[in-house]
Amino acid sequence: MADKPLDIFFYEIIFSSEDEIESHREVLKQLSRWGLRTNPENKKCKKFEEISDFYESLDSKRNGLYYDIDGIVIKLDDRKLRKKLGTRDRSPRWAFAWKFEPKKEITTLREIIVQVGRTGILTPVALLDPVEVGGVTVSRATLHNEDDVKNKDVRPGDKVRVIRAGDVIPEVAERVEKHKGKRQTPFKMPEKCPVCNTGVAREGAYVVCPAGLSCKAQLKGSLSHFASRDGMNIENLGDRIIEELVERGIIESIADLYHLEVNDFKKLEGFAEKSSQKLYEAIQNSKNPQxxxxxxxxxxxxxxxxxxxxxxxxxxxxxxxxxxxxxxxxxxxxxxxxxxxxxxxxxxxxxxxxxxxxxxxSGVKIRKEESAGAKSLDGKTFVLTGELDEFTRSQAEEKIESLGGRTTSSVSDNTDYLVRGKDPGSKLDEARKRGVEILDENKFKKLISRL
Ligand SMILES: [Zn+2]
Missing domain, CATH: 1.10.150.20 (5' to 3' exonuclease, C-terminal subdomain)
Incomplete structure (x- = not known):
């Protein structure tokens, strides 16, 4: 990533302790004055027709933009009215997204294969003639499950429409033309796992390989998850290496990772003394997780x-x-x-x-959680309203999050505490109505200093 310059547009000021800015127009101007780049593709509209014209004109030029977009957001300009409208669950009532049709292209389906995931679920996947969908070449697309294939009745040789919405995995949306000539028989899920040959089981809508980690597909998926950044964070243990370790029978369980010697890595493709030593150390260094x-x-x-x-x-x-x-x-x-x-x-x-x-x-020693026990705010949800003397809004949020709590923007039945500062907003009434515990700044300070 280091060689890819990151780029950003700024769209909103969520909170300011200064006088409230009155309109969204002014927010955008203010952001520009601060030197923060805003998106030039915006328009103040007075009527619905103006909005739909803007939607259509942007849709027609979106392929020419140098970044990906999936729709527009319509926002109320008047920020006082926004406050009146408030927020529902997680989304404000004064803004909503109007999505474009997902990008789609037609191509030929070559074959339907079955993939086995980390948890053993079998998923049918369509192999396609490569086709560019919104700037990305797609050669495989998901078909979700057996019923999905049945409903769409897609078979090899058929022309199909492939859609790709945002970062979602591409999917086969529908069949547009049957294969000319004799069609193959309809797709059926295999009775045996295509990877380990164990008889499959049915769990509701899913077809599952019950072999657990003795199934190589599940072992590979589990190792990949185990080593991932949010997991044991074993650097350089990527999917390609896991694939080779498992396929060559060098490891047969997750614990086997810790029995590997430097020499074992040297056998792998592209590994020399230094890279082998590095990966060996990365694995050994992961032995003491929280x-x-x-x-x-x-x-x-x-x-x-x-x-x-x-x-x-x-x-x-x-x-x-x-x-x-x-x-x-x-x-x-x-x-x-x-x-x-x-x-x-x-x-x-x-x-x-x-x-x-x-x-x-194999030497894995699990550490007790650092912020564990009665002291932690783990699982507690906070809502902040009004101005605090000793913290800015983001400092207070940071403090809460560093202790394991969460902050959300609106009061719900899941809220544990409302922290009220000076000039609280309508959230205070909402918290009272729902019987949420209310903390003034002193009580809030006490709560977090206890910890
Ligand atoms: Zn299996």
Whole structure:
């Protein structure tokens, strides 16, 4: 990334302690005066027709822009009226997106293959004649699941429409023309995993390979997740290397990573003494993870970084989690039935416990969470209103986040605390109505200094 100059447009001032700026026009001017670049593609409109004209003219020239856009945002210019309208859930009532049609092109479907993901789910993927969709060459597109293929009835040789919306994986939207000549039989999910040949199982809408980490596809996916930046953060252990390590049988489990010697890496394509030594050290240096990092790395379904931190705030080790009942897990704030079930099942699966055990035997020592225990704001949600004496808005937010809490812009039933400063807004009434605990600046300072 270092060689790619980053570029930014500024669109909004979210909060200012100065006199309120009255209109969005003025906000854009102010941003420019500060030397912050704003997007020239904007227009003040008085009627709906003007908006739709602007939408259409931008849509027609969007391929000529040097950056990707997926629509326009319509905003209320008058900032006082914005306050009156307020915010619903996460989105303000005074702004909404009007998306363009996703980019789409027609190409020929060559073959439907089945991919096996990290969690064992089988996904049909269409291999296509390469086609450029909005500046990106697409040669494979997802077909989601068996029903999706059935409904669209796409088969090899058919002409299909491929769409790509924003950063989403390209998908086959529909068939536009049947293959001329004899069509192949309709697609069916295989009865056996295409990677490890184990009989598949059905879980609701999904077809799953039940072999776990003895399935090479799942092992590769799990290793990739384990080593990722948010996980154990093992630098240079990319997918290509994982592929080679697994395919050549050099490693057969996640714990095997820690048994690799410098010489093992030298056998890999493109590896010399120095690069082998570096990767060996990166793996060895990852042996002392914080509990939440370790939990995330395991790739438990529904357990992202946040839930991993919530768990690490309640338990001191994987063993304690394994001992917890389903009810105990479900009683934890922010953990609903689906997540609780997934965690419970993971820690009651023999293979998973063996994997954790092997990792420990291989020298992985899990550290207790740094901000763990009763002191942490982990999982707490804050809303700020009005002006504080000792903190700017962003300083207060930073403080909360550094202690594991979160800030959101509007009061909901999930809000734990409202922090009120001088001249609070309508959020204060909303917090009272919902019985949210209200902290003035002193109480807020006490709360965070206790920690
Ligand atoms: Zn398999």
């Amino acid at each position: 509990l939440s990092v370790f939990l995330y790395s395991l790739g438990i379904r529904h357990v992202g970084r946040h839930i991993a931190r919530v768990l690490a705030g309640k338990f001191n080790s994987p063993d304690e989690i394994a001992d917890a009942s389903y009810e105990e897990l479900e009683n934890i704030e922010e953990i609903g039935p689906e997540i609780a079930e997934s965690i419970f099942n993971f820690f009651n699966n023999k293979d998973n416990l063996t994997m954790i055990d092997e990792l420990k035997k």
